[in-house]
Structure formats: C-alpha cells, structure tokens
Amino acid sequence: MANHVLLDNISHKDLKVITTRGANWGDNISCATVFPSEFAKVQANQPIVFRKHPQTGQFEALALFGFENGENLLLNEQAELQLSYLPLSMQRQPFLIGQQTQYNNGIPEQSLVVHIDLDSPRISTRDGEAIFLEHGGNSDYLNHIAQVLNALHQEHQTINQFFERLLSVDLLEAFSIEYAQKNGEKVTVTGFYTINQQALNNLTAEQLKQLQQQGDLQAIYMVLASMEQIPHLLDKKWAKQ
Amino acid sequence: MQHKEVKKVVILGGGTAGWLSAGLIAAQPHLTHNAQITLIESPDIATIGVGEGTWPTMRQTLKTIGISESEFIQRCDASFKQGSRFDGWCEDEGNTHYYHPFSLPVAYQQLNIAPYWFANKDAVSFSHAVASQTYLCDHHKAPKNHLHSAYQGEANYGYHLDAGKFAMLLQQHCTTKLNVEHIVSHVERINSDEDGYISSLQTRDHGAITGDLFIDCSGTHAKLLHQHYGIELIEQQDVLFNDRAVAVQVPYLNPQQEILSYTKATAQDAGWIWDIGLQSRHGLGMVYSSRFASSEDAKQALSQYIAKSQPDTNQSELTFREISFTPGFRRRFWYKNCLAIGMSAGFIEPLEASALVMVELGLNNLLANFPTHRAAMPTLAKRFDEQCHYRWQRIIEFLKLHYVLSKRTSPYWQAHKEANSIPEQLQENLALWQYQSPWLNDFDRAQEVFSAASYQYVLYGMKQLPQFPALTMPSAIVEHFSANQQQAKRGLQQLPTNRELLNHIQQFGIQPI
Numbered sequence: 040m041a042n043h044v045l046l047d048n049i050s051h052k053d054l055k056v057i058t059t060r061g062a063n064w065g066d067n068i069s070c071a072t073v074f075p076s077e078f079a080k081v082q083a084n085q086p087i088v089f090r091k092h093p094q095t096g097q098f099e100a101l102a103l104f105g106f107e108n109g110e111n112l113l114l115n116e117q118a119e120l121q122l123s124y125l126p127l128s129m130q131r132q133p134f135l136i137g138q139q140t141q142y143n144n145g146i147p148e149q150s151l152v153v154h155i156d157l158d159s160p161r162i163s164t165r166d167g168e169a170i171f172l173e174h175g176g177n178s179d180y181l182n183h184i185a186q187v188l189n190a191l192h193q194e195h196q197t198i199n200q201f202f203e204r205l206l207s208v209d210l211l212e213a214f215s216i217e218y219a220q221k222n223g224e225k226v227t228v229t230g231f232y233t234i235n236q237q238a239l240n241n242l243t244a245e246q247l248k249q250l251q252q253q254g255d256l257q258a259i260y261m262v263l264a265s266m267e268q269i270p271h272l273l274d275k276k277w278a279k280q
Numbered sequence: 281m282q283h284k285e286v287k288k289v290v291i292l293g294g295g296t297a298g299w300l301s302a303g304l305i306a307a308q309p310h311l312t313h314n315a316q317i318t319l320i321e322s323p324d325i326a327t328i329g330v331g332e333g334t335w336p337t338m339r340q341t342l343k344t345i346g347i348s349e350s351e352f353i354q355r356c357d358a359s360f361k362q363g364s365r366f367d368g369w370c371e372d373e374g375n376t377h378y379y380h381p382f383s384l385p386v387a388y389q390q391l392n393i394a395p396y397w398f399a400n401k402d403a404v405s406f407s408h409a410v411a412s413q414t415y416l417c418d419h420h421k422a423p424k425n426h427l428h429s430a431y432q433g434e435a436n437y438g439y440h441l442d443a444g445k446f447a448m449l450l451q452q453h454c455t456t457k458l459n460v461e462h463i464v465s466h467v468e469r470i471n472s473d474e475d476g477y478i479s480s481l482q483t484r485d486h487g488a489i490t491g492d493l494f495i496d497c498s499g500t501h502a503k504l505l506h507q508h509y510g511i512e513l514i515e516q517q518d519v520l521f522n523d524r525a526v527a528v529q530v531p532y533l534n535p536q537q538e539i540l541s542y543t544k545a546t547a548q549d550a551g552w553i554w555d556i557g558l559q560s561r562h563g564l565g566m567v568y569s570s571r572f573a574s575s576e577d578a579k580q581a582l583s584q585y586i587a588k589s590q591p592d593t594n595q596s597e598l599t600f601r602e603i604s605f606t607p608g609f610r611r612r613f614w615y616k617n618c619l620a621i622g623m624s625a626g627f628i629e630p631l632e633a634s635a636l637v638m639v640e641l642g643l644n645n646l647l648a649n650f651p652t653h654r655a656a657m658p659t660l661a662k663r664f665d666e667q668c669h670y671r672w673q674r675i676i677e678f679l680k681l682h683y684v685l686s687k688r689t690s691p692y693w694q695a696h697k698e699a700n701s702i703p704e705q706l707q708e709n710l711a712l713w714q715y716q717s718p719w720l721n722d723f724d725r726a727q728e729v730f731s732a733a734s735y736q737y738v739l740y741g742m743k744q745l746p747q748f749p750a751l752t753m754p755s756a757i758v759e760h761f762s763a764n765q766q767q768a769k770r771g772l773q774q775l776p777t778n779r780e781l782l783n784h785i786q787q788f789g790i791q792p793i
Contacts, residue, residue, distance in 0.1 A: 095788045096426035206792055213793065230427075232793070 042158040043135060048175040051155065055167035056133065056180070060125070062111070062118035064160050065132070069105035072128040074194035075201055075258035080124035082265035085113075086272060089202075089211065089232040089262075098202040098211070098232065100262075102126055103272060106216065106228050112275040127194070130187045133159030151192060153185065204255055208246050209238050218273050221280040234262050284654035286492040287315055290481060292467060292504060293497030294321025296443050297622025297639045299450035301495050303345035304643045306458035311647045318461040319454070320481060320489060332556050332563045333361055333543050333633035334438040336382050337640050339431040347453055349430035350789035353782065355449050357442040357558040359539050360423050360778055362413050362435055364632065368547040370742055371687040378405060378741025379417060379542065380632070382436040384733045385410035386764040394717040394736050396757045399750035406740035409761060412768035419772060420538040422781035430792045434771060438633075440543070440556045440563070463489060470508045477617045477654070478504065493651065494618040500605060502624035509615050513608040513626070519680055519701055521569035521692065522551055522629040525603040526578045530562040533592055539778040545631065548581050549573070549690040554630060555589070559782050562590070567629045572692040575602055609672040614661035617654060619646065626672055631679050634729070641671065641729070671729050677706040678730045678738075684710070685742040713739060714746055 044050075060066050073081050078100070081087055085102040092099050104111040114120055137154035140147045161167070168180040177185070205211055212235035216228045239259065242250070250256045289312070291301050298319055306317045342352055352358055363381035370376050387393050397409045407414040413435040416423065424433030454460035469482035480488035496504035505511045517523055540557035551568030566582040573581075579600055586593050609626025613619055621642045628634070645667055651657045680703065683696035695701065702710075709722060718735035739745075753761075776784070 091427050091791060093427070096784070096791060097788055098791060211793055 041156050043137070043154045043156050045137060045139070046134070046153045046155045046170070048171045052171050052175065053164050054155075054170050055163045055165065056170060057161045057163055057167035058180075059167075060120035060122070060129070062114055062120075066114070066120045066129075067109050067111050067118075069108060069110045070101040070103050071126045073100050073102045073126045074191075074198060075100070075255070076194065077124070077126055078258045078261035078265070081126065082261040082268070084123060084268065085265065086268040087262045087265040090230050091232075097199060098206075099198070103269075105272070106218070106226070106276060110276075112272055112279065127187050127191050131184065131191060132156075133161045134184050134188060136188050136192055151188075153181075153188060201255065201258070204250070204253060205234075205259075208242060208250075210234055210259070212238070216269060216273075218276065221277070233266065234259050236263065239263075284492070286312070286650075286652055286654065288491045289315050289317050289493045289495065290489055290491030291317065291319040291495045291497055292481065293499060293622070293624070294319060294447065294451065294462075294464075295497065295499060295622065296447050296450070296636065297499075297624075298495075298497035299447050299454060300341070300345075300636075300639050301497055301621050301643055302454045302460045303347075303450050303458065304341065304640075304647065306454060306460050307345045308647055312650045313652050315493075315650075316461070317454075317459070318463060318489060318491065320463045320465065320467060320483060322466045323464050324466055332443055332558075333440055333630070333636075335633065335637040335640075336436050336438045337637055338438050341640050343431050345450070345453065346457065347449065348789075348792060350785055352439075352441075352446075352449065353785050354789070356439075356445045357560055358446075359440045359558055359782060360433075360541060361438045361440050361543060362417055362423050362541045363543075365417065365542045365544050366547070366682065366738075366741065367544060369545075369552075369682060369686055369688075372689055378737070379407040379411075379414050380734060380737040380741065381407055381411045381413040381417065381542075382438065383411045383413040384436075384731070385736065386412075387760045388733060392717060392719050392732075393757065393760060394740065395748075395751050396753050396761075397740070398745055399753065400761075401740075401745065407737055408768075410764060412764050412771055415768035416771050416775065417541045420541055420777050420779070421771060421775045422541070422778045423775070424781070425774065425776055426781060426784045426788070426790065428790070430790050434775060440558055442558060442563075467503065470504065475616070478508070492617065492654070496618055496620045496624045497622045499623045500627060502610070502620060504618045505610060505612070505615060505620045505624055509618065511610050511612050511615060513606060514611055515606055515608040516628060516676055517569075517607050519676055519703060520607050520628055521571060521695065522567045523605055523607060524570050524575065524578065525565050525567040525605075525629075526575060526582055527563070527565035527601045527603060528582060528586075528598050530564055530586055530590060530593055530598060532561060533590060535560070536779060539782065541778055543633065546585065547686070547688060547693075549688075550577065550692040551581075552631070553582060553585050555585075557778075559786075565630075567631075569692060570604075572690075572695075609668070612661075612665050613642070613668040614657075614664045616661075617657060619661070619664065621646075625668065628676065628679065631682060632675075632730075634675050634679075637729070638671065638675075641727070642668065670725070673703070673705075674723075674729050677703050677709075678734065680706055681710075681735065681738050682742075685739070685744045709735075713744070715748060716746055 057064055078087055081102045087100055088103055089098050089100050104113050133156040135154040137152045139150050139152045141150055169178050170181050172178055211232045214231050214233050219225050289305055291298050302317055302319045305312060363379055365377055365379050367377040385393050393410055397406055416435055423435040423437035455462045463486050465483035465485040467481045468484055470478055471480045471482055471488060473479045478494045480490040482488050494504055496502055544555040546553045550573035551566055553566045556563040566578045568578045583595060586595060605627050607628045610620055613625050622639050645664060649660050651660050684702055686693050718732040720732055722732055
C-alpha cells in the first residue's frame with residue numbers, strides 16, 4: 040500500500056532508490072500512463088491505447104504491456120524489464136507531485152512539492168541512487184526526478200484538452216481486443232479506445248490543419264502506428280502459455 | 281402559384297417549448313432544406329417554467345441539438361429521473377406506493393410476463409418483479425456510472441431539470457452555435473396574406489418579421505392559433521379535474537442530501553403533490569381541482585408536506601407561486617401556416633410529465649414531414665392534427681387511469697370514479713383488463729405515447745388484477761424473473777448514487793463516447 044510523505048533532506052537523507060526495472064520492484068503491471076509528447080518513442084515498442092480513467096472517467100493514454108491485471112509480457116526470463124524508452128510515469132517512481140499551501144504575507148499560495156512513497160519496493164538504504172548529497176543538497180538523480188515531475192505536471196495540465204480536441208472532431212472510437220487462449224477459451228478485453236481511422240480520413244483540410252498546428256496530428260499517427268504492436272504483444276502472450 | 285417555398289421559420293415564444301423548437305429545427309437543416317430560424321420573444325411576458333421532468337426521449341433530443349450531457353447537467357441543476365412513484369394513491373390509509381419505472385418489463389420484446397407475476401403478487405410488487413430499475417429507485421441510485429458515455433446508461437432514464445436554466449442553455453446554444461436569430465420584442469400585430477396565411481409578425485421594435493411557417497410557442501395564450509385564428513380549446517376538466525397548482529422551490533438543508541431517482545407524486549384529498557429532486561433543491565407543488573379545494577387548502581397541504589419531508593425548513597422564506605390553467609387541448613394544432621407546440625397546443629396536469637415529451641413528439645412529427653412548400657401544408661396539417669388528437673386522448677386516458685382505480689374516499693377521488701367522467705375507450709379497456717392484461721394489441725400505433733407496459737405498471741401498482749387463475753411458470757419464465765433480480769443486485773452493487781454521480785459530473789464531466 041502507498042505511504043506518501045513530503046520529501047525532506049533530514050528524514051530521508053539516507054534513502055536510496057533502486058532504478059532497476061523488474062517485477063521485484065513493482066513492474067508487474069499491464070500498462071503505464073503515457074502522454075502525447077512520448078507517443079513517438081513509445082509506439083515503436085508498445086501499443087498505445089486510450090481508456091477512461093477508472094476513477095475520474097476522463098480519457099488517458101496507456102502503453103500496453105499485457106492484457107490482464109498485473110500481466111507484463113515484456114518482462115524477460117529474469118523478470119526484468121528493459122524498455123528502450125521508459126515512460127515518464129514510470130521514471131518518476133517512487134516520487135509524486137504534491138501540493139502545498141504556503142502563506143506569503145498571509146496570502147495562501149499553492150506550490151508543487153515532491154512526495155515520496157515510503158512503501159515502494161524501490162526504497163532502500165543500501166542499493167540504488169542516493170536522493171540527497173552528503174550535506175543535504177539534491178543529487179543529480181533527484182534533479183532529474185524533479186524535471187520528470189515537472190514534465191508530468193505540464194502534461195497533466197494539457198491532456199484533457201488533447202482529448203477534447205480529438206473528441207470534437209469525433210476521432211475516438213471504442214475497440215476491444217480479442218484473443219484465444221491455448222485451451223481454446225476466447226477472451227475479450229474491452230474498454231479501449233483508439234483513433235477512428237475513417238473519421239481521420241474524412242477530416243476537412245481545415246480540420247487537419249488545426250490538428251497539425253496543435254501538434255496533435257503526429258500523436259494521432261503514432262497511435263495508429265502503435266496498433267501494429269498489439270499482435271506482437273499477443274504473440275508473446277501465446278508463447279508464455 | 282407564386283413563390284411559397286418554406287425558407288424561413290418564425291417561432292413565437294422564448295420558453296422551453298420555443299427554444300426546444302428552435303434547437304431541434306435548426307440542428308437538422310437537412311430535414312428543412314436549410315430553412316432559416318428566427319425566434320421572437322416578448323420582454324413583457326414571463327415564461328411559466330413548467331415541465332421539470334422529462335422522458336428518456338430528452339436524451340436523443342439533446343444529442344440531436346448538439347448539447348453535451350455534461351454541460352446540460354452542470355448548467356441546468358439537472359438530475360437523473362428513472363420513473364415516477366405514486367404514494368398513497370390506492371387508499372386513504374397506510375403508506376402504500378407503487379412505481380412506474382422508465383424501463384420496460386423484463387422480456388417485453390418476447391412475451392408478456394405480467395400474467396406470470398400474479399401467482400407471486402403477495403411476495404413482490406409488479407414493478408420490482410419485472411423491472412430491476414425499481415430497486416435502483418428504492419436506493420437513490422443513478423442509472424449509470426462515470427464510465428458510461430454521455431446519454432447512455434445501465435437503466436433507461438430521463439431528467440429532472442430547472443426549466444428556467446434549461447431555456448437559458450438552449451437559447452445560448454441556439455444563438456451561438458445553430459445560427460438562430462433571436463429577436464426580443466413585443467408582437468403587436470399579426471399580418472396575413474390574401475389566403476389568410478400569416479405573412480409576418482409586426483414587432484414593436486424590429487418592424488415586421490416575415491416568415492413562411494410560424495410556430496406558436498406563446499404558452500396558454502396561444503397568441504397565433506387562438507388569439508389570431510380563434511381556435512378553441514377542447515376542455516377536459518370533466519375528465520381530469522385539476523385546474524390549479526401552487527408551486528414552491530425548497531433548497532436542501534444538507535447540500536449532500538440524497539437525490540430522488542424518480543418524481544414522487546403523493547396523493548392528497550383534492551389533488552396530489554409533486555416532489556422533484558434537483559441537485560440543489562426540491563421542486564414541489566400541489567396540483568388540485570378548484571372544485572374541491574381552495575388555494576389556502578392547497579398551500580396548507582403543501583406546507584404540511586414540507587414540514588414532514590424536511591422538518592427544519594424555514595417556510596417563511598419560501599415563495600409559493602400560484603398557477604391556474606384550463607386542462608385541455610386545441611381543436612386544431614396546425615392551421616394554415618401556423619402550428620402550436622407546447623402549452624399553446626394544450627395543457628394538463630403534470631402527472632406523468634407529458635408536457636415536454638409532447639413538445640418533442642410534435643417537433644419530431646413536424647420534422648419528419650417538413651413542409652418545404654405551402655402546397656404541402658393542408659395535407660400535412662390534417663395528419664398532424666390527427667396524430668396530436670390521438671396522443672392527447674391517449675394521455676388523458678392514461679392519466680385518468682391513475683384516479684379511477686383508487687379506493688380513496690374524499691369527494692374528489694369519488695368523483696373521479698363516476699362513469700360519465702371516464703372516457704369511453706378507457707372504460708372499454710378497463711372492462712377488458714378484468715380478464716386479460718394490457719398488451720401490444722391494445723395500443724397498436726407505431727409511436728404510442730404510453731405503451732401497454734405503462735398501463736401494466738399502473739394497473740398492477742393499483743392492485744387491479746384480472747380475474748383468471750394464476751398461470752404456472754415454465755422454467756424459461758422463472759429465468760426471466762431471476763435475471764431481473766440478478767440485474768438489480770448488480771446494479772445496487774455497482775452503480776453510484778444519484779448524488780455521487782452528479783458530484784462526479786460537476787467535477788469531471790462525462791465523456792461523449
């Protein structure tokens with residue numbers, strides 16, 4: 040379970056973070072959140088699908104690693120995960136963005152702070168990257184994390200608008216993934232959405248131009264290209280049965 | 281014949297009916313050959329703002345007009361309505377109630393399950409036995425969850441809404457997105473051509489507004505159809521006695537109070553009280569017959585109801601609004617190039633919330649056969665009239681059904697049972713339904729307002745069972761009943777409450793797909 044606390048260089052001065060990826064460190068996950076600026080790097084290796092966030096119901100984009108809860112088909116035989124590109128949402132682990140209210144002359148101001156999940160299996164006092172330098176300064180690793188968190192924060196601010204633009208021209212459509220297990224049982228995984236290719240083809244020049252100017256057009260084609268990864272992922276599932 | 285193509289539609293009246301007309305017509309230019317739409321609204325006349333309950337049809341209507349469900353819910357104080365509940369309609373004593381849910385009985389497309397329920401009638405009410413939605417209503421559940429797409433749900437649903445806010449939203453949408461011209465000015469004169477067709481409406485500030493087709497949404501005055509053309513109302517107070525209402529808005533004391541999933545209609549000695557739960561308040565009202573009660577009696581009954589349902593309400597802060605109406609509908613609904621939509625066409629008590637759905641049905645009718653040329657109008661008008669008459673008569677019969685089966689003893693309820701107050705066709709049907717249950721053949725039009733299912737819910741809710749031996753249940757039927765119970769169980773586990781879902785939509789909205 041998660042135990043999120045505000046990171047500080049006194050209580051957490053000796054903590055280290057294991058940055059190796061693998062099932063032992065919580066990477067037995069079937070998907071990770073990704074953002075449009077990452078699509079180009081993700082699409083070469085994983086399918087990018089959309090779904091409604093289980094809590095908010097708002098659209099999000101996922102890099103798909105498996106088809107069942109906790110199934111990561113990209114883990115190697117040693118249960119390690121070696122991705123050529125690690126999504127920001129995974130790089131940030133075990134850190135999170137928190138909000139803090141600070142009073143400036145009695146006026147409340149919201150500021151972003153770094154939280155850490157103390158129950159993450161990545162936390163160690165022996166192995167991994169130091170968070171703080173010996174005398175309390177930020178390590179390069181923590182500076183990198185701060186950049187990652189900042190980038191994620193920016194992405195979170197704009198992701199709804201990205202989907203709203205797609206929806207406004209009816210570019211999303213629901214789809215499901217069907218596969219047969221070795222025992223013959225047919226499985227259907229539902230709740231996914233992707234780009235409606237026909238709707239894309241029917242867009243007017245003006246609509247296309249707008250998407251292009253917003254930077255959405257590239258993201259759209261990356262999602263379409265990434266669909267080719269679904270059969271590869273299914274092959275892996277088949278091979279593991 | 282000279283140029284008589286229909287290129288411009290002029291709508292008179294800026295209430296819900298007017299703006300729904302503008303929205304539905306303007307959003308479907310392919311059905312009108314791109315007719316231009318102008319809506320004229322008088323600054324002097326306040327809209328009455330009735331119709332806080334819709335039917336499930338409103339989902340398609342909003343979708344067609346192009347309003348997102350999120351925006352509608354966020355801006356109109358709207359909530360989800362899954363049917364009606366009738367409290368105390370059967371008899372004076374006891375706290376009995378029954379539901380008329382929006383969902384059809386289980387297996388309705390295949391067979392009539394009602395006769396099989398009779399054997400079980402003492403164990404489970406009809407609506408609980410055949411419509412899982414009834415359980416959702418019992419527990420203030422929403423008909424959907426936050427992952428459902430806009431306008432889709434687990435159970436069939438309509439809305440409760442703030443009519444004033446709804447008209448505002450429609451107005452904004454129509455004028456900014458659908459190119460509807462909006463003129464705020466008093467209409468002083470109606471100009472006709474040599475054939476008696478309306479050629480323009482003379483406004484105080486904007487001169488003559490010409491048009492080819494005029495839609496009278498001016499409310500009960502029926503400024504065009506009645507005041508100009510003299511088309512009278514066929515009055516119905518011999519059948520449905522209610523002709524007065526007193527309405528009040530009661531804010532919730534606890535802003536997170538559970539929200540009713542149904543319109544609650546509670547019987548009173550000379551009428552009934554509606555209770556509609558919006559996000560921020562109750563909309564309440566007592567509708568009654570002036571033959572049997574004074575406005576003081578009505579106010580007192582309403583006041584007692586509030587004191588009982590929300591005891592700490594400070595009633596001195598409430599504004600009680602009195603409404604007077606003549607129940608009835610027009611002799612004609614479309615005359616020359618003018619048709620009535622909304623209360624100008626007719627008005628009866630809000631039981632079963634037929635006001636807005638009649639607006640939708642009328643407009644859909646008009647749009648399905650839009651007169652692109654004046655020459656088509658006489659035939660279309662004749663058909664439109666026939667269709668409207670049929671619908672009004674069926675509605676009146678169905679509303680009457682709610683009263684005639686009651687065992688309540690006050691003079692008002694007794695008078696409702698007098699044979700000369702009951703329409704002939706309803707009498708015939710009631711005689712028939714002593715021996716068989718209402719079914720598809722009893723209502724054989726493609727677009728019935730109330731289906732046989734509705735009649736079943738009311739008849740069996742009122743404990744009016746036919747006299748025939750209970751049928752033994754084949755296993756397929758047992759399965760239908762148990763599937764319904766399973767569905768109810770799942771719904772209760774998985775669906776949020778109305779309040780939870782509405783809070784969620786306020787914060788996150790709901791996705792269009």
